[in-house]
Amino acid sequence: MPIHPDECSQFLMTTASDLRSGKTHRDENFPVASWIIHPRHRALILAFYNFVRTADDVADHATLGEQDKLTYLDLLEAELLGQGDSQPEAVNLRRALAERSMPPRHALDVLIAFRMDVTKLRYENWDEVVHYCRYSAMPVGRFMLDVHGESTSTWAASDALCAGLQINNHLQDCAKDYKNLNRVYLPRDALAAAGASVEELGRERASAPLLQCLHSLAVRTEALLDESKSLSAEVKDFRLGLEISVIQSFADRIVRLLKVRDPLSQTVHLGPLELLAYSVGGMAGEMARRAVGRRAVSNPAAGA
Structure with a gap:
């Protein structure tokens, strides 16, 4: 089970956002929320991308230890599910999904992959x-x-x-x-x-x-x-x-x-x-x- 955000905050000094590599949707090998997609969908797609990009950068971080990586991923999951408001990418995606009455299942699935990357x-x-x-x-x-x-x-x-x-x-x-x-x-x-x-x-x-x-x-x-x-x-x-x-x-x-x-x-x-x-x-x-x-x-x- 994911660690509760209050427990995470005791030993994590930064947010997952601080661990971002600097890579954005414009640096990918494929279009992300490009002009082709209807404007009404772009904000939600970018919120999803930023959540996934943040989790990916946590899993690939060069100096972060394995347990800390897993803790950050647990924190992103917890806040995506409504338990806390300290991780901007999780909060933004949670709110964007709520506006469409969409469940977070696909974002939760991606977190499984990033935990696999760590272990x-x-x-x-x-x-x-x-x-x-x-x-x-x-x-x-x-x-x-x-x-x-x-x-x-x-x-x-x-x-x-x-x-x-x-x-x-x-x-x-x-x-x-x-x-x-x-x-x-x-x-x-x-x-x-x-x-x-x-x-x-x-x-x-x-x-x-x-x-x-x-x-x-x-x-x-x-x-x-x-x-x-x-x-x-x-x-x-x-x-x-x-x-x-x-x-x-x-x-x-x-x-x-x-x-x-x-x-x-x-x-x-x-x-x-x-x-x-x-x-x-x-x-x-x-x-x-x-x-x-x-x-x-x-x-x-x-x-x-």
């Missing part, structure tokens, strides 16, 4: 990684769908997209996560099958076995993303459909890079011009699809 540094297999995504990424998509009043029947495709986005990020940042946090999301069995070791993530360039492992995981991620291709057609909200198509185009491009490049030594992120180009392409494709009433289909990704 679990290795993953045995693909299923364990997807289980992590169930709490780290899938609740974000489900939250967005709930905000827009979409049916829960859209969750399956959304879950696939969110998991694909998360694993893309794991592959992109595999070296940084290992060097900075000693955290490895690459499954142990995949590394072993390729004849690679965790320690190779500390090198400047991936060895041939590690590169084989990374590329094979990218192929699996691409298959996961293909499962999500129907999502933009399943949602009723036009603006949300456009946003999903943009995110899908980003994810597809990134996974194609990850299939052929070395994330330890090569660029596997999209630059500003690429982000613009894929945004325009994603929106144009979705508008054309809706204009003729076609459903989205799952197609193999094009070559890099």
